[in-house]
Amino acid sequence: xxxxxxxxxxxxxxxxxxxxxxTNFLLEQLKERGLVPGLTSIGYDGERLDNVTGLxxxxxxxxxxxxxxxACRCLPVSTAQVEVMEETDIGTPLGSVVLGKVTGAGQVxxxxxxxxxxxxxxxxxxxxxxxxxxxVDGALNRLAPMIxxxxxxxxxxxxxxxxxxxxxxxxxxxxxxxxxxxxxxxxRYSSVTLVTGEKRHQFNFSSIFTSGQLGEVIERLSVETQKxxxxxxxxxELWKQLGKELMTAGISPVICVxxxxxxxxxxxxxxxxRLFEELEEKGxxxxxxxxxPLLAITVNPFYPKYRFEVEDYEPAYIDAGQxxxxxxxxxxxxxxxxxxxGRDLMKVLL
Amino acid sequence: MGEKKKVLLAPFDPVHDIGLKMIRRGxxxxxxxTYLLPPDLPAEEIVQAIMDKExxxxxxxxxxGYGVAELLSRFADLVDAAGLRDKVxxxxxxxxxxxxxxxxxxxxxxxxxxxTVEEAVAFVEGRxxxxxxxxxxxxxxxxxSGYSYKxxxxxxxxxxxxxxxxxxxxxxDKTSPGVRRAVARExxxxxxxxxxxxxxxxxxxxxxxxxxxxxKNFYLKGELHPKTRRxxxxxxxxxxxxxEETKQRIVLNxxxxxxxxxxxxxxxxxxxxxxxxxxxKVSEAWGADGVVHFDPSWGARTEGFFDGFxxxxxxxTVITPANLNRIHAALEPSTLWQVRAHRGLNTPETVVLAGxxxxxxxxxxxxxGSLSAxxxxxxxxxxxxxxMRYAAKYNMPFDVVTNEELAGVPAHKAFAGMLIVATLGIxxxxxxxxxxxxxxxxxxxxxxxxxDNYVDFNAAKIYALKSIIDAPIWPGAPIGFLTQTEDRVxxxxxxxxxxxxxxxxxxxxxxxxxxxxxxxxxxxxxxSRTDTxxxxxxxxxxxxxxxxxxxxxxxxxxxEMVVQIERVVDDVIKMGDFVQALYEGVLGTREEGAYxxxxxxxxxxTSVD
Numbered sequence: 001x002x003x004x005x006x007x008x009x010x011x012x013x014x015x016x017x018x019x020x021x022x023t024n025f026l027l028e029q030l031k032e033r034g035l036v037p038g039l040t041s042i043g044y045d046g047e048r049l050d051n052v053t054g055l056x057x058x059x060x061x062x063x064x065x066x067x068x069x070x071a072c073r074c075l076p077v078s079t080a081q082v083e084v085m086e087e088t089d090i091g092t093p094l095g096s097v098v099l100g101k102v103t104g105a106g107q108v109x110x111x112x113x114x115x116x117x118x119x120x121x122x123x124x125x126x127x128x129x130x131x132x133x134x135x136v137d138g139a140l141n142r143l144a145p146m147i148x149x150x151x152x153x154x155x156x157x158x159x160x161x162x163x164x165x166x167x168x169x170x171x172x173x174x175x176x177x178x179x180x181x182x183x184x185x186x187x188r189y190s191s192v193t194l195v196t197g198e199k200r201h202q203f204n205f206s207s208i209f210t211s212g213q214l215g216e217v218i219e220r221l222s223v224e225t226q227k228x229x230x231x232x233x234x235x236x237e238l239w240k241q242l243g244k245e246l247m248t249a250g251i252s253p254v255i256c257v258x259x260x261x262x263x264x265x266x267x268x269x270x271x272x273x274r275l276f277e278e279l280e281e282k283g284x285x286x287x288x289x290x291x292x293p294l295l296a297i298t299v300n301p302f303y304p305k306y307r308f309e310v311e312d313y314e315p316a317y318i319d320a321g322q323x324x325x326x327x328x329x330x331x332x333x334x335x336x337x338x339x340x341x342g343r344d345l346m347k348v349l350l
Numbered sequence: 351m352g353e354k355k356k357v358l359l360a361p362f363d364p365v366h367d368i369g370l371k372m373i374r375r376g377x378x379x380x381x382x383x384t385y386l387l388p389p390d391l392p393a394e395e396i397v398q399a400i401m402d403k404e405x406x407x408x409x410x411x412x413x414x415g416y417g418v419a420e421l422l423s424r425f426a427d428l429v430d431a432a433g434l435r436d437k438v439x440x441x442x443x444x445x446x447x448x449x450x451x452x453x454x455x456x457x458x459x460x461x462x463x464x465x466t467v468e469e470a471v472a473f474v475e476g477r478x479x480x481x482x483x484x485x486x487x488x489x490x491x492x493x494x495s496g497y498s499y500k501x502x503x504x505x506x507x508x509x510x511x512x513x514x515x516x517x518x519x520x521x522x523d524k525t526s527p528g529v530r531r532a533v534a535r536e537x538x539x540x541x542x543x544x545x546x547x548x549x550x551x552x553x554x555x556x557x558x559x560x561x562x563x564x565x566k567n568f569y570l571k572g573e574l575h576p577k578t579r580r581x582x583x584x585x586x587x588x589x590x591x592x593x594e595e596t597k598q599r600i601v602l603n604x605x606x607x608x609x610x611x612x613x614x615x616x617x618x619x620x621x622x623x624x625x626x627x628x629x630x631k632v633s634e635a636w637g638a639d640g641v642v643h644f645d646p647s648w649g650a651r652t653e654g655f656f657d658g659f660x661x662x663x664x665x666x667t668v669i670t671p672a673n674l675n676r677i678h679a680a681l682e683p684s685t686l687w688q689v690r691a692h693r694g695l696n697t698p699e700t701v702v703l704a705g706x707x708x709x710x711x712x713x714x715x716x717x718x719g720s721l722s723a724x725x726x727x728x729x730x731x732x733x734x735x736x737x738m739r740y741a742a743k744y745n746m747p748f749d750v751v752t753n754e755e756l757a758g759v760p761a762h763k764a765f766a767g768m769l770i771v772a773t774l775g776i777x778x779x780x781x782x783x784x785x786x787x788x789x790x791x792x793x794x795x796x797x798x799x800x801x802d803n804y805v806d807f808n809a810a811k812i813y814a815l816k817s818i819i820d821a822p823i824w825p826g827a828p829i830g831f832l833t834q835t836e837d838r839v840x841x842x843x844x845x846x847x848x849x850x851x852x853x854x855x856x857x858x859x860x861x862x863x864x865x866x867x868x869x870x871x872x873x874x875x876x877x878s879r880t881d882t883x884x885x886x887x888x889x890x891x892x893x894x895x896x897x898x899x900x901x902x903x904x905x906x907x908x909x910e911m912v913v914q915i916e917r918v919v920d921d922v923i924k925m926g927d928f929v930q931a932l933y934e935g936v937l938g939t940r941e942e943g944a945y946x947x948x949x950x951x952x953x954x955x956t957s958v959d
Contacts, residue, residue, distance in 0.1 A: 091458065093452040093460050114426070117436050140455065141424060142427050144427035144430035144431045190433075205401070206433055207431075261431060265427050
C-alpha cells in the first residue's frame, strides 16, 4: 500500500492538545494496514507524568519492526526492546540520538533532535531503515523543525484555550496562514531583499525584529517595488507597520516569505490573519518559497485545570461535540477527534 | 583554558536574574565574554541580541509555570526560524527545569535548582560535567580523632580510675546470658556466610538455647514477635527499585558552613525499615552526616534477637541481622551509622552484630541504662563492660548518654555516671564520646537556671566536661529536648538555635530531632525532618565562625558542677562498690526519678573458677 507521504509531523498549539494521542492513533492505523512506522520527536514524549502539570500522559506503545530515532537516555526508561542500529553525534539534553529497530513490543520514550538541521540529518538516516511512514512527534507548540517534514497534522484543543470561539478563530487563522500559494519563481535569498524590475536591493538582515530594520526597508520602498522577499521572521508589530505603510503609500508588491512557519511564529496568528486578509484585499499577495501543507487537524477536549487553592492541576474537559463542529466549520482540511472517530485522518495519508 | 566563548545571559523572568549574575561572574572569571540582558525582554529582542552580539551561547533563566513552557519553546523556534539555531547553543535554567523538559522545549541543556556556577561554566565550555561533582563531596568523619583522652582535672581523673578499678574487680568473674550470646555471635556467626545464605550451623544450634522465650520460639517454631511481620516479595522489590532510583538521583547537601563541626546526626526508627530507609535518604540529601538506629522498647527487655527482614507495627525498628543489613546497604558511603546498644539485655550482642554488619558507632551507658531505662544495674554492669570491650574490638566509638537527666537526675550526678563509664571505656581500649543533654531538664526547671535563657546552663555543662577530660563531646539527644512543642516552626527554630550554641561551644557532634518528633503521635513526617535540617543549616550559615557568648553564670555553674561531680565520685569510692552505688541512689535517687531497673535481675552468673 503506497502512502502519499514519507515523513509527516504531528505538531500542537500547546501542551496537552493531543499530539501523543494522534501519534498513537497513526501508529495503530499503520499497524492495522501492515505498514512499518518510523518514529522520532523534536521534543520529549512518552513519559508517564507531564513535566509541567504532573498529570498522567498517554504513553507511546510500539511494536516490533518499528524504527525509531531517540536520545540514548530514552532507551533505559522505555519498556520496548530496541536494537541500536546506528549511533549519531546529534546531541540532545538526554544524550546523542541513536537509531534503532524495535525488537520487543513495549512503550517507548521519545526525545529526538531539537532543531531543524538535526531533524533533517536524522530523517535522512531513518529513511534508510526503510519505514513506510515516518512520524515526527512534536513538542508543546513548537513548529520550526517541522519544516523538514512533507506536511503536518495539527493538534489543538481546550489545553490551548477552553474558549471554543477563540479556539475556532485561531485554528481558522492557522489554516489560512498555512495555505498561501507557492512562490512563482526562485526567491532564495539569505537576507531581506527588495525586487524592483531587474534591480535587487539586499539588506544585511534576514529577519525584521527592530523598528530600525523596518525603517531601512520602508525607506527603500517605492510604488515600483514588485517584491519583498523575507527569509526570516518579522515581528508582529512590524508586520502591522509594514502593512500600514504599504496600504497608505498605495504600494502593492508580492510579499514572499520562506515558509509558513515563519508567519505562524511572528505573533498572534489571529492578528496576522486579519492583517494579511486586509493586504490581500488591497492586492498585496503573499507567497511562500517552501509550502508546508497542513494535512489535517485533530481536536482534544481535555485541558489541565489549575486549582489555585492547592496549586496543582486536575483533568478537565469541554464539550467534545461542540468543539469538533466549531472547528470543522472554519477549516478546509479534515478535522477529527481521534478518540471518537479518526478514520478521516488516514484518508489524507492514503 | 579552551576557546573563549561569547555568552548571552537572558533572564526571561520579570525580575529574577541573580542566578544569571552569579553565572556571569563565573564565566568572566573563566575568561569568557558575557552580555547580560535586562529581565523580561520579548523573545524577538533576545533573538536580535543573539544576532547583534554574534554570541555562541544563550543561557535563559525562567521559573516554570503553565503557559511558560510555550513561551520558552516559541523562543527556541524563533532562534531556529531566524536561521541561528546551528550557530548558538541554548541552555535553560530555573525552578522545575530538568533535562527532559529542556529536550521538550527545544533547548540543548536544562539546569534545575542547585545548579552550580561551575556546572554552568562547564556547559559553556562544552566540557562534560560529571554528576559526581554535583552537590557536596562528603567523607565519613571520625569525631574522636585528635583527642588524647587525658584528664585535664588530674585529681578527679585519679578518682574515676579508682572507681573503674572497683568495677573491673567486680566484673572479673561474672557473666550473663547477654554476654554469652555476644560470645556466640562473635565466635560462631560469620557475617559473610550469613550474607551468602550458607548458614552458620553451630551458631544456629547454640543461639536459640541462649535466648528468651520469644526469640527461642522464633528459631525453633518459626513464630514471629506478635507486632512484627515479614516484608512481602513485592515490598522488597519496591524497596530495591526505590533505592536504586534514589541512589542514582541523590545529591548530598552539607549542613555545616564555615565550621567543620559539629557533625549532625538524625534519628530514625519508624518501625518499618523501608520507611526508615526513605527517611535516611532524605536526611542524607538534606545534609545529615549520620543516622542513629532506634529499636523498640521491648527489644531492651528481650533476651536475644530475631532474624529476618521484619517490619514492626509500632515505633522502633527491630534489630535483626537482615534489618541492619538492608539499612546498612542503603547508606551513602559518607554517612555515619550508629546502632544503639546502651540500655537493654542485648547490649553486648548489639555491639557485635552492629560491628560485623558495618556500623560506625554505638551507644553504651551502664549508669543511664540501669537508672532510667529499666535494666538491672548488676546485669548492665556486666553487659556494659563486655559491650565496651567489643566496641573497642570493632573499632566503634560509642557515646555515653545521660538521658537520666530527663527523669530529674541532676546533671552532675548523670555526669558522674557518664564519666565513670567513659573512664572504664578508655581503660578497655575504647573511644567514648561524652553525651551531655542540651535540654530544658527538670533540674533547670526547678532550679531556674534557664529562667532567662537556654544558653548558660547548657554552656556550663560543656565547660565542666572540658575542664575534666580531653574527650569528644556530642550533645544530644536530641538537642533542645523539652523545648520543642507541636508547632513545627517553633520546633525547628529551637533546634536550630541549640545547634548554633553547640557549634559555638566547639562540640564535635549533635543529634537533632525532626520538628514533629515530640508530638507526632506516630511515625514522623518527612517534611518535618527537613525542617530541622534546614533550620540548623540556616543557623550555621547565620553565625558562621562567630559565636554565642554565654554570661558569667555559665562559667560559675560549670565550676560548681565539677565540684559536685567530684563529690559524687567520692561517694561511690566511699561505698566501695559501683553497682551498689547504683542501687542506692548515689548516681541518682528515686526522688530524683532514678529507679534501678529490674529487667534481667538475678541473671548474672558468677563463674566457679
